Every structure is written in structure tokens, then in C-alpha cells.
Amino acid sequence: MFLINCPYCGERDQQEFKAGGEAHIERPKQPTELSDDEWAEYLFMRKNIKGVQFERWNHAHGCRKWFNMVRDTSNDEIKAIYKMGEKPPAQ
Amino acid sequence: MTKNLRVKSSEYIDETNRISFKFNGKTYHGFKGDTLASALLANNVHLVGRSFKYHRPRGIMTSGSEEPNAIVQVNPGTNRTEPNVRATEVEIYEGLEASSQNCWPSVEFDIGGINNFLSPFFPAGFYYKTFMWPASFWEKYEFFIRHSAGLGKSPTSSDPDIYDHRNIHCDVLVVGAGLSGILAAKNAAKNNFKTLLVDEKNELGGSTIYENNEFNKIDNKAPSEWLKKEIEELKNIKNLEIKTRTSVAAYHQYNYLLAKENLTDHIEAKDKTNKIRQRLLKIRAKKVILATGALERPLIFNNNDRPGIMLSSAIKKYSEFYGVACGSKNVFFTNNDSAYESALSLYNKGINVEAIVDIREQSESKIVKKVKEADIKVYWSHSIVDTAGYKRLNSISIMKLSNDGTSVTGSKISISCDCLGVAGGWTPAVHLYTQSGNKLKFDEEKQIFLPNQNSSKQISIGSCCGDFKIDEIIKNLNLKLKDNLNIKETDLDNIKVEIDQENSKRNIWLLPSDKPLGKTKPFVDYQNDATAKDIKLALREGFRSIEHVKRYTTTGMGTDQGKLGNMHALGIIADTADVKMGELGTTTFRPPYTPLTFGTIVGRNVGKFFDIFRRTPMNDWHVENKAEFENVGQWKRAWYYPINGETMHQAVQRESKAARESAGILDASTLGKIDIQGSDASEFLNRVYTNAWSKLAIGKCRYGLMLNEDGMVYDDGVTTRLDENHYIMTTTTGGAANVLGKLEDYLQTEWPELDVYLTSVTDHYATASLCGPNSKKILKKIIPDLDLSDENFPHMSFKDTKIGNIKCRIMRISFTGEHSYEINVQASYGKDLWEKCIEAGKEFNITPYGTETMHLLRAEKGFIIVGQDTDGTMTPIDLQMDWIVSKKKYDFIGKRSLYRSDTMREDRKQLVGLLTDDPNIVLEEGAQIVSELNQSPVEMLGHVTSSYFSPNLNKSIALAVVRGGKDMMGKQLFVPMENKNINVTVANPVFYDEKNERLNA
């Protein structure tokens, strides 16, 4: 059970949060211009890394804000947390 | 046979408080402070169970939670009965009853014991090899295995006890209250750290509290005396909370630990009432100090499992702590000095110690000298090659050990004895350490796995990190505490420690016998009956990974998780495969360290607190009017309202007819309601729904279909424009929370530029849906001032009005195809509104209807229910709802996916109506649909999603998804059932009032 430092509320138990998959996958601005393959790339393809991964999390039972997390999936160490729209920290 | 083996008065046993208890139906006596194990041993009862596979007689082996054999059923036949409890952990109380497990009909005469003599036929992997064939026999095998395995019986009536959860946040958690844990907790608390000290035992002090080696001294005092003074001082320290009878079961990431605090298991049944039995502590600690100690290892030799063979340290604890001698003729078998302490403990109390068999060549420590002075015979360089005695050890045979330790030589010496203490050295209890995610390292010299790292958040101290001698324990923990807690000085800086310096140890994982391994039974895992032979067989059969060997031989897979034998299993594998232990690694220790009861895990979340129920403001009315209820998500919704003993079918038919013929009323309060405001609200709706919203006039309502980005239907509902920048969206009852979450996600992450605010108002409004040809008249009675003409208040429009002084929002929308109104009032007025409608509707025979009738009425109209007629694989096109998908809009969620090659396939499953040739046959929902009956294998075209007998059409109707169904109108298909094939015809899914004439009726 992680302890997650919500950028709006501070440290809270993982129970209050919902994981939202890989971060920094932007919804295409002009979906109709994309080929089936390009749309499928956006829609279905995720990296699912063993190691350092950029993820979206939501403080579902708190402030309900979405934010980004850098997590090492091999040991669950949270390396960084930053708000939506902010640049990911250099690795 | 009930000879009393109580040998001295112990300060931990209250001999003035005599307790009677029953074991296997027989009454025994013990004292307050005894465990079931110590009390049985005092009554000379060693035989307490049978082993799992061979049903060999087994006795009490240890004095703690690592016990593999003495597994008992506590209070059998009562509603408080608990299986798989270790007798070494049960504190006795007046009236306690316990019985052996894994034996039938009794522990003395056990039918499964025949397996022992058949044991050549039960090799490693026996279950895998035998019971897998033929597959159809598995059920029979399973019955046999379960019946004879006898892993205890769970209670059959509900648990009378109360359980609880508690969250604890502390600066420092110290796990284990032995010497090192007590010193750590004391110094942490004294330095203003909020400290929690927990121990699984009922007394503090660990093994030091009954330490008897007279050559060890702390500040010139016996360590036990010195430690008692320290424990006394703990009482006066602020910031320190101590919890005994509390075992840490799990150590998760981020220093989150779960512990079980036992509160009433040690008291009489009559005193348990209204008390919390066990409490789950959810501990979040800034720092964790592990002081979990070490477990003594047994030795692995032929027939090392007979009742009377115990850990040497256990014999010492029973003697020193409980004042019980485990035997009257004792022998010890050892590879290190600790057995000598146990031998002296008995000797000093006048108990006969026949001999010590030591696999080492010699030892020069003071305690060994002392034993020699006591004229106890020591056999150096000897090993036990066999033991005898079926239900109780009666003798051992020893032989001289060869120099390399792989064979025995010379003549066999037989020693008569009734108790054998084995001492194979110490294994640090690193279970919690590894659970926390950290790695172990192997210490070649000490032949133990040790914690590989300390961090600012976690340290290991004392014997769980390989410090076994008091001087090194105190020195090292002092350094670690200062470093970890950042403190300059402690009261340990100037402590003087004297110890008996001798560490010689000879480690042989598997001791040889004069017989070949195939003819011996050296048990490695007592509880699962895995022998060294099984492990070697697994290696011969090609298993290499320790994890595979473990599963194949079941070594370490019992309820004790192999706390005693795992190291030997590893050692034997390493020796046999000729690899280093460090390279072999160890198996994973998984939580819980000791078993937890279900009660502890669920805590207060039982009965009506098991899950949250949501009830509508009209709920009391439904209850008073005898509604049957249906669970929809967490909601309790009125399902149907039977009168005069109607069946569900009869009630639903009546309700459905009434709603179409005159008037019906439905409690629709559970529909999700999301208030949407902001200057970009219209644009937002354009993006989330498939149809266009910009041109919806204020005061109008529109039905919307929401897709996932993959193009599949996700939710639907009616949204009303209340004002220029203000909408109220309704969602399905079950989808409300997820829809809000999804919309928030898009707003925050994809479209942060939109000025839109979302608020869930589901619970703020109560909704009564009034429907039927007389609904207008009823509404008119309630709000006489409101102009209900089609011109002023047409279908799909909204009025903000008042019923008396109560504000209400009325939407003229319909989910039944009838003229109908959804009336929304502030939730607290919900019941008033409902009763007003019922009162006003009396003259029109207004009929309350539940969710089942609602489903039937909408099915007559071919309206879908998301989640019933869709399953996450249906596009709007599949649903034949092309009309709601805007071609003009550039984009909306899921639009692009509607043009993928897969979603554009013509032969996708599509929603159609189905009519049975025999109008009285109602199809089963979920039934498969085929076009050919004589095909093999038959091709499934789809399935029935909704099916009812329609009272208004007087025939059976169904909705179904059928591959290519759109082009099958009028086609004959079949629904094959178990006993018959039902002929069906594909039809238009709108069965009733196809032209929607009733909406304005």
C-alpha cells in the first residue's frame, strides 16, 4: 500500500487513489486524419514497462484531481509526482 | 500415564490458579499462564496430531508460532471453533476444549496411518502424478484427499465475536520485544519518537527473560534479571505504546504493516461477550525496527519426527519459563553449544539427562565444561542414525560420524530416552524483512540468510540480523540506533557485558544413517511430510529452481510456511546440485507470517456493514407497501409490489398493464445526475455525446449516447438545458460514478481549456416518474397553475416550477413510450412528492411499479439498457441507432473508432427483436441463437439480451444481438435449449406503438 503525495492534498494512503495507466499519451487533435494504424497506436498500445514508468493517477476519494507519477514498477518506488500539464522531470 | 511433570514454580505460571481443560475429550489440569502445549507436556502428553500425508504420530515440537505439528481445533463443535491453531500459542483458560486434527477416528488409532506403511508409494509429486489421471476422476480424488487430509473444520454458524480495525501512525515501530526490541523501543521513545512496540507473546522479554547461562552477565547481573529491570522502566516512558499478543502478519511497501492484536482468545467464554476478540492494526510507521529474533533449526536425521523429539530451545523454555520437564529421560542432539544450556536447565532441576550427542569434535566453552562436570555423558563426533517408539520416542541409536560428515562408522549404540532435544543452530527470522521487498544475502560462515541492507526507514537488530551473542547484539544495535534515529548518546554506551565466548558449530544439512537414504525417513518439512529423499528425487527428476522444488515436494507449503525446515531444504538442494546456497537463493516468504482469521480481516464490515446500501428518499414508502427489492449497484431499488400474494410474474404483468392503461409511478431517484455549468458546457456536451448539442434550446431535453474512445456504447441518458450555460445530465443508475470520473478525466487532462464545472447531484434530488395516459391529469391536480398543453409543455421539454412552496423540476420525457413526467424535488421532499402523486392518482388507479416493470415497458418499445443489451462490444451502429450519431460533428469521444475496419464490419453482432413462433414461450436471457440445428460444431450467432412476456401485446418479446442481424428481418432462427429447440423470427425491436403516438396521448 503506497503512500502517495497528492500535489494538492499531501501524503495520503493509496486506497484513496485510482491508477489511470500510462501518462503523456495525448488524445490526437485531429482523429479523422489518422490511419487505422495510427489511431490504434493511440487507442491500444501501452508500454507496460518493468522499471521506471510514467503514469497517471487520480485522487478519486480526495480532491479528485488527476496528476502524474514516475514510478519504478519493479519495486514501486515513487520517484516523482507532478501536476497535469507540467513537464516530466529529467531522468 | 498422567504423571505430573511440573518441576519448579515459575514466576510466569500462577500455581494458585488451577485450570481444567479438555483435550481430545479428556480432562486435564494446568495453571494460569500455561499454553495448551505446556499444560499438555506437564501432563506428559506429547502425541497431539498426525502428519498430513503419512499420518505419522506427531508431538509438540516447539514453543512458538513456528510449530509445525501441534495443530489443533479449538472449541470443536461450537460457533467459536477455530481450526489450524498452534497449541504452542493457545493460552489455556477454564473450559477450553481442543482436539487433534488430521486424524480419524482418533489420534491414538488413525486409519490414515496405513499410509505410513505404504510410504514408498507416496513419493514427491505423488499428488501431481497420481491424481491428474484420468481427469474425470478428479472429483473423486478430491473428495478422498479432503476427507483424509483433515485440515480442520470451519465453524458452521455465524461468528459471535466482534472484530475491529485500528489505524496507527507512529514514528518508530519495533517488532519483537526480546532483548534488542526492548532496548530499541526504550531509546527511541526516550528520544521523543512516538514508538509502538509489539510482540506476539503475552510476556515481554523474548528468550532472554528465561536465559539461564550463568556465564553471561550484563552489568554483573544475570541477563534475565537485568532485562526485567529494563521492562519495569518501560512503564514510565511517555511516547511508548506496548502491545503484547500482537503479531505482525504482513509488511508491505512504504512501511505499511498489518498486525493482529489478540484480545480475548485467552479468556473464558463467559467473559468474551461484548468484547472485541481481535483487532487488525494498520500501522504506518516512519521507521521500522525489526527485532524478530531467530528460530532454532532442527537437525535432519532418520525418523526425526517422533513424539518426544523437540527443539532443544523449546525444552529449555518449557523448563525455565513454564516449569515443565518435557521428559524424564532426556537426550540432546546438537551441532552447537545451545543444547548444553537446555541440558543444564533440566539437570539443575534434578531431571535426568542421559547424554548429549554432538556432531562436533569438541567445544571448549565454559558451559560445555560445566556439563562435563555434571557427569553428563557427551558423545562427540556422533550422529543419531535411527529412533524408535511409535507414539512416543523410547530410544535412539547413534554411531560415529566420519570426518567428512557424509557417513557413519563403528558400532551402533542405543540410548533409551523419552525426550530428545535437537539443536541445529539458529535461523534469523527474516520473513518480515523480505516481505518488505528487500533482498537477503547468504553468510557462508554462519550458514544463514541475513538482511542485506538497512535504510533510513528500516533496520534489523539482534538475532534476526545474525547477532546471536549478547555483547554483539547490544554493541551493534546501539550503533544502528544512534545512526538511524540520529541520537548522540544512549544508556547502552556504558553497559558491561560478559559472555561465554564459543561459537564453534558444525553444519551438516542432512545427517547420514547406516541405512541408505531410500530406506530412511529424514523429515525436512514436518507438516507436509516432505523428506530429504523427496527433495533429492525432485532434483533427479530435473527440478532446479528452489521455487519449483518447493511446489513439487510441497516443502514449506504448510500453514507454518516451513519456518523450521526451509533452510535444510535449501542446504540439501545446494549440496546435491553442488551449488552455493547464496546462489540458490531462497523461496519467497509471503504474508501472513502467522495465519489471520477472516474476522480480523473484515473487522466491522459484516452484516449490514458488509457493503454500503443506498436508499432513496421514498424507501420507507416502498417498504410499507411491501415492495420486493433489487440491488442495483449499491442501491436498493423497488423491484415489484406484489399484492394479495401475487407472484413476481403476476405483479409485473399487472403493473405493466396499469402503466399503459391508466397511470403508473416509478421511483427514479437512483438515476445519476450531474450538474454541468460553464461557458463551454455546450461544447463539452458536443464532445462527449455522439449527437449535436449546440442548438438545444433552453428548457429542452435531449437523449444522448456516450461512447468510449474505442467506439463502444458506455452510457446513455437524457440531458436538459436549464439555462444558457447550465445543463443537468442524467446517467444510468450503475454508471453514475464512472461517468462523472470519465468526464472529469477528459476535462482535467485533455481539454483543460474548457470552462466547465461538474457536480454530482444524484443524492440531492428525488425523482418520481409519472407515466400513462392519465399522468397529465394527475400532474394537473398537483400543480393546477401549470399549463400542461402540448404547446406549452411538449414532449422533451422542461419546466422549473413549484408544488405549493416546494421547488421542482419537471421533465416531460419517457422511458416507457407513454405520456410521462419526471418530477424532481429536493431529496428531503421526495417522500412527500411520492405520497402526493399517489393521493392525486387514486381516482385513476395509479399503480406504483418497480424496476422489473420498467424493464418490460422499455423492452416493448425496444429501448436499450446499457449493460444489459450492451456489453462493451456494441457500437451505436450495432444497436441500429445510427440516427443518434452525428455525421456533421468533427469529433466526439469514440467517433474515430466507428470508422475502424473492425467496427465497420457488416457481420458484427447487431441488436434485433426476436419473436417466438409460440407466443407463450418466453426465452431465457443469455440463451444462444443459431441458424442451423444439425451443424457440428454449431455456429453461435448471438444471444438473447432481454426477454419478457408482454401483457400489452399478449405475447412473448425479446431483444437479442445476432451476427449480421440487421439484414435478417423476418428470418427464422433457433434457440436450442436443454430439452427443446425454440423457433424464433427476427423482428423489429420496437414491438409497441412504433409510431410513438402514445407520447402525446
Ligand SMILES: [Zn+2]
Ligand atoms: Zn488530492
